[in-house]
Amino acid sequence: MKIIIASLILFISGLSGVQAQDFSDVQITSQHVRDNIYMLFGAGGNIGVLNGDEGFLIVDDQFEPLSAKIEAALSDIGDGNITYAINTHFHFDHADGNKAFGKSGTTIVAHENTRTRLRKDVLVQVPGFDTILQEQYPLEGLPVITFNSTMSMHLYDQTIRVIHVENAHTDTDAVIYFEESNVFHMGDVFVRYGIPFIDAPNGGSVSGMIAAANRLIAMCNDETLIIPGHGQLSKKADLIAFRDMLQEIWDRVAVQVSNGKSLSDILDSKPAKGFTGELHADYIVILINEELR
Numbered sequence: 001m002k003i004i005i006a007s008l009i010l011f012i013s014g015l016s017g018v019q020a021q022d023f024s025d026v027q028i029t030s031q032h033v034r035d036n037i038y039m040l041f042g043a044g045g046n047i048g049v050l051n052g053d054e055g056f057l058i059v060d061d062q063f064e065p066l067s068a069k070i071e072a073a074l075s076d077i078g079d080g081n082i083t084y085a086i087n088t089h090f091h092f093d094h095a096d097g098n099k100a101f102g103k104s105g106t107t108i109v110a111h112e113n114t115r116t117r118l119r120k121d122v123l124v125q126v127p128g129f130d131t132i133l134q135e136q137y138p139l140e141g142l143p144v145i146t147f148n149s150t151m152s153m154h155l156y157d158q159t160i161r162v163i164h165v166e167n168a169h170t171d172t173d174a175v176i177y178f179e180e181s182n183v184f185h186m187g188d189v190f191v192r193y194g195i196p197f198i199d200a201p202n203g204g205s206v207s208g209m210i211a212a213a214n215r216l217i218a219m220c221n222d223e224t225l226i227i228p229g230h231g232q233l234s235k236k237a238d239l240i241a242f243r244d245m246l247q248e249i250w251d252r253v254a255v256q257v258s259n260g261k262s263l264s265d266i267l268d269s270k271p272a273k274g275f276t277g278e279l280h281a282d283y284i285v286i287l288i289n290e291e292l293r
C-alpha cells in the first residue's frame, strides 16, 4: 500500500511538466482478468485491455512516453493495433497517452466533459501537494467520440457499457462495464491506495463518490471483477469497504459541522483515524463545504 502511495506522490509532485519525467525505468506488466480482458500496470492509472482478434480496445493510456512499451506489452497478448481508447477521466496519469495513440490512428472515446477539459490548460490541485498545470492537449490527443449520460459499444464479443457518474472523482468520469465477462474498469472513482484523491475544483465531490459507489455496488455481484484506477484487481467486497470508508469519514465530519466545530477542531479529531492515507485540511474544507450546501 505504501508503495502505491509513494508512486502516486512521485507522479503528482514531479508533474509540473509531464514530459520532463523520466519513464526509462518503468516496466509495463500485464495480468489476465477474465476471457479476453487483461489489465496493464506501469506508471499512472491501470490500463484495461479488451483483446479482439484484429485489434485492441484499451481503457486509459497512461503517459505518452510509455506508448511504445504499452504497445510491446499488448503484442504479448494479441495482434493488431489499438482501435479504441476510452478515457475514464481527464487526468494526465490516465489520458496523456492519447497524444501518442491519437496520432497513430486510435479512436479516442470519453465523456464530453473530458474533451472540454483536455482542450484547455487545467490546474489540478492535489491536497498536500503543489498545484499541477495540465496543459491543453493537441488536436490529435482529443476524444473524437463523446457521450453525455451512457453509451454502448459492441466489439470483440463484448457489450461495453460506458457510464457517466456525476461529480465523483471529477466531473468527467466514465465507468466501463464489459457485460458478457462481468468486468468493470472504474477509473479513479474506485482506487486501492486508501483515502482517494477527489478533484473538487474540477467537479469532484465526496457525496458524488459515495453515490457512484452505491450505484456501482448495485450493478456488481460476487463474481464481478473490478479494475480500479490504481491498485490491484478487486471484487465487490472491496468496493463496499471503500464506500464504507468514505461514508464513515463523511459522517464523522458532518456531525462536527452540525455541532459548529471549527476546521482546526475537526482536524484535531482525526476523522480519518483507522484508515490508510492522510486526510488533508483542504479535504476537510471540501467536506465542510458540501455539508453546508
Ligand SMILES: [Zn+2]
Binding pocket: 089, 091, 094, 169, 188
Ligand atoms: Zn484521477
